[in-house]
Amino acid sequence: MDHERIAVLAHEKFPDRAKTALGVLRYGDQDVLAVLDRDRAGDRVRDHVADVSDAPIVESFADAHAAADGDLDALYIGIAPIGGGFDESWRGDVEAAIEAGCDVVSGLHYFLNEDAELAALADEHGVDLVDVREPDDDLTVASGASGDVDADVVLTVGTDCSVGKMTASLEIVSAARERGIDAAFVPTGQTGIMIAGWGNPIDRVVSDFAAGAVEDMLLEVGDDRDLLVVEGQGSIVHPAYSAVTCGILHGSMADGLVLCHAAGREAIHGYESFELPPLADYVDLYEDLAAPVREASVVAGAVNTNGVADDEAAAEAVASFADETGVPATDPVRHGAGDIVDAVVEAGLGANPDAGDAAGGDRATEGGGTAE
Amino acid sequence: MDHERIAVLAHEKFPDRAKTALGVLRYGDQDVLAVLDRDRAGDRVRDHVADVSDAPIVESFADAHAAADGDLDALYIGIAPIGGGFDESWRGDVEAAIEAGCDVVSGLHYFLNEDAELAALADEHGVDLVDVREPDDDLTVASGASGDVDADVVLTVGTDCSVGKMTASLEIVSAARERGIDAAFVPTGQTGIMIAGWGNPIDRVVSDFAAGAVEDMLLEVGDDRDLLVVEGQGSIVHPAYSAVTCGILHGSMADGLVLCHAAGREAIHGYESFELPPLADYVDLYEDLAAPVREASVVAGAVNTNGVADDEAAAEAVASFADETGVPATDPVRHGAGDIVDAVVEAGLGANPDAGDAAGGDRATEGGGTAE
Numbered sequence: 001m002d003h004e005r006i007a008v009l010a011h012e013k014f015p016d017r018a019k020t021a022l023g024v025l026r027y028g029d030q031d032v033l034a035v036l037d038r039d040r041a042g043d044r045v046r047d048h049v050a051d052v053s054d055a056p057i058v059e060s061f062a063d064a065h066a067a068a069d070g071d072l073d074a075l076y077i078g079i080a081p082i083g084g085g086f087d088e089s090w091r092g093d094v095e096a097a098i099e100a101g102c103d104v105v106s107g108l109h110y111f112l113n114e115d116a117e118l119a120a121l122a123d124e125h126g127v128d129l130v131d132v133r134e135p136d137d138d139l140t141v142a143s144g145a146s147g148d149v150d151a152d153v154v155l156t157v158g159t160d161c162s163v164g165k166m167t168a169s170l171e172i173v174s175a176a177r178e179r180g181i182d183a184a185f186v187p188t189g190q191t192g193i194m195i196a197g198w199g200n201p202i203d204r205v206v207s208d209f210a211a212g213a214v215e216d217m218l219l220e221v222g223d224d225r226d227l228l229v230v231e232g233q234g235s236i237v238h239p240a241y242s243a244v245t246c247g248i249l250h251g252s253m254a255d256g257l258v259l260c261h262a263a264g265r266e267a268i269h270g271y272e273s274f275e276l277p278p279l280a281d282y283v284d285l286y287e288d289l290a291a292p293v294r295e296a297s298v299v300a301g302a303v304n305t306n307g308v309a310d311d312e313a314a315a316e317a318v319a320s321f322a323d324e325t326g327v328p329a330t331d332p333v334r335h336g337a338g339d340i341v342d343a344v345v346e347a348g349l350g351a352n353p354d355a356g357d358a359a360g361g362d363r364a365t366e367g368g369g370t371a372e
Numbered sequence: 373m374d375h376e377r378i379a380v381l382a383h384e385k386f387p388d389r390a391k392t393a394l395g396v397l398r399y400g401d402q403d404v405l406a407v408l409d410r411d412r413a414g415d416r417v418r419d420h421v422a423d424v425s426d427a428p429i430v431e432s433f434a435d436a437h438a439a440a441d442g443d444l445d446a447l448y449i450g451i452a453p454i455g456g457g458f459d460e461s462w463r464g465d466v467e468a469a470i471e472a473g474c475d476v477v478s479g480l481h482y483f484l485n486e487d488a489e490l491a492a493l494a495d496e497h498g499v500d501l502v503d504v505r506e507p508d509d510d511l512t513v514a515s516g517a518s519g520d521v522d523a524d525v526v527l528t529v530g531t532d533c534s535v536g537k538m539t540a541s542l543e544i545v546s547a548a549r550e551r552g553i554d555a556a557f558v559p560t561g562q563t564g565i566m567i568a569g570w571g572n573p574i575d576r577v578v579s580d581f582a583a584g585a586v587e588d589m590l591l592e593v594g595d596d597r598d599l600l601v602v603e604g605q606g607s608i609v610h611p612a613y614s615a616v617t618c619g620i621l622h623g624s625m626a627d628g629l630v631l632c633h634a635a636g637r638e639a640i641h642g643y644e645s646f647e648l649p650p651l652a653d654y655v656d657l658y659e660d661l662a663a664p665v666r667e668a669s670v671v672a673g674a675v676n677t678n679g680v681a682d683d684e685a686a687a688e689a690v691a692s693f694a695d696e697t698g699v700p701a702t703d704p705v706r707h708g709a710g711d712i713v714d715a716v717v718e719a720g721l722g723a724n725p726d727a728g729d730a731a732g733g734d735r736a737t738e739g740g741g742t743a744e
Contacts, residue, residue, distance in 0.1 A: 277663075
């Protein structure tokens with residue numbers, strides 16, 4: 001998956017209900033040359049979203065293709081209906097993309113490759129249908145080698161699902177790169193995979209291979225970078241998803257953890273009878289559980305204040321989190337992840353080993369890596 | 373899977389390298405009427421294994437069928453070569469079993485149902501090929517309902533893989549039933565599933581559904597029993613398998629934990645650079661991790677002294693474990709699980725709610741359940 005010029009399908013849902021489309025626009029390395037949304041055709045992306053590259057919003061793939069001067073690599077499905085099904089109203093656009101020689105990338109539960117018509121058409125036109133939720137079939141058990149990669153590894157861990165771990169991870173990578181740290185994002189879920197253009201969907205991997213599928217990614221990129229930021233999933237005390245969380249924690253053999261929390265959240269999302277434990281307990285739980293495989297401290301907190309009324313209340317929520325956990329915190333969306341990168345660097349992580357070791361004091365935070 | 377009269381295939385490996393065959397003989401509810409081992413044909417099971425029902429060892433399925441007076445329900449594959457492949461030298465026996473109207477039950481990685489010849493033959497004869505490693509395809513995420521079943525739930529947890537969690541679980545069930553506690557074994561791995569005749573192989577389940585697949589089993593049997601003993605897997609600090617362990621811990625919502633350990637084990641089996649943490653740390657780790665989903669204490673220890681020289685050294689190992697962990701311990705194979713059941717009952721678990729609640733003092737340890 002190495003696409004440079006793409007169109008993103010987000011019919012009837014752009015931007016507020018198009019999480020993947022927004023993520024690709026905001027954090028992806030790909031150039032988004034058009035967004036398909038038949039309800040907003042004629043508008044431009046910037047009419048709705050600040051701080052991203054602009055592009056036209058169009059009615060159909062044919063219009064996207066024209067807007068891109070006939071030069072597109074891929075169509076990304078940037079929305080997911082509840083249940084993850086394929087909406088038949090998209091079929092014409094997907095077929096047109098295939099016929100124009102574009103790959104089609106999808107994070108849906110419904111696998112495009114298992115759609116006989118689309119699969120045959122893709123075969124005929126020599127393009128790939130990329131179902132990012134389908135794990136590679138050559139995954140296996142972890143060997144315990146993640147800790148041997150040259151890069152330092154930071155993992156975002158959460159107090160719950162849906163607290164902003166992917167966004168925090170991407171913001172940390174972005175802020176680290178601004179400092180010249182050669183950082184990369186390691187995706188573990190379908191949206192992150194579509195943004196990054198590679199990765200293993202850990203929640204879809206057989207539980208015996210969950211840690212191994214993380215290790216597989218770290219071994220692939222870990223010697224080429226100074227800092228890897230692994231996208232965490234779920235929460236270590238989630239009644240349903242803790243297996244995924246635990247596999248990522250031990251599979252990543254992280255050197256440092258960033259604890260992500262949604263301000264005001266008091267119970268597990270969707271499991272309201274399960275109260276969140278005190279924030280300080282999470283620090284102990286994650287550190288104590290990580291230690292026998294690899295010592296890792298919680299070095300910072302990322303507080304999602306999306307649901308908070310105003311800047312003042314957000315600042316209070318962040319301060320309260322820092323007070324309870326004893327680590328520096330910020331809202332990486334409201335304020336950027338600079339403070340988190342400070343804490344990561346302070347912990348001795350992300351230094352370019354060729355430019356002097358952190359312990360030696362010569363920290364390569366500027367010019368030591370390759371900014372991208 | 374409800375087989376009463378079975379033959380078990382263990383060619384060239386009975387008894388020492390036939391873990392599944394031995395488990396079925398020792399703990400299964402099925403009557404084993406013959407064991408297939410062409411190297412020992414003519415011997416009897418009791419020539420090699422004490423304390424199990426006797427049966428002839430035979431050369432082939434045809435001989436097994438004759439020994440059972442032509443009345444067999446199923447052939448169980450009781451051995452697994454390294455890699456879990458299907459040995460072609462078994463094909464004649466498997467075909468003969470199918471042609472005789474027997475189901476064939478296998479825990480191999482190689483799925484009998486994906487063998488076109490065997491699948492066609494099974495179809496023709498109206499029998500089932502049961503691949504116990506293949507998870508049901510209707511599994512889903514946990515809802516957090518395990519804690520609502522009538523039965524109390526005990527989970528065996530481990531300091532490592534291969535420390536005897538399955539055996540400890542089966543011995544606890546056996547000892548509990550001897551006291552009249554209506555206890556049942558909840559299997560989570562392929563050998564346990566073949567012994568019990570039902571169950572979900574949690575290590576083969578997609579990690580998102582690991583806890584849900586445990587919950588699915590507890591909801592199926594939890595209201596019909598007073599005590600469920602869930603077979604744990606792996607270890608919460610295993611570099612590769614902790615996801616499975618964590619999914620079972622939270623999916624079972626256990627009321628009590630039994631910590632299983634192999635005497636003398638100092639590093640993770642097969643991952644020798646990872647030292648086991650102190651035993652007391654495991655108690656804290658499992659209890660602290662369980663608590664936010666369901667409070668559970670480690671109530672006893674099961675120490676596998678299989679590798680220990682003599683009874684005296686075994687007693688020392690058990691005493692040392694009890695001292696380090698602060699909980700009563702025994703080797704359930706050497707001495708039975710009576711002491712563990714004492715500790716379970718002492719913790720108020722396994723009482724028949726219809727016969728008086730544990731908190732009320734009227735504990736139904738005798739006659740309160742249905743011994744089987």
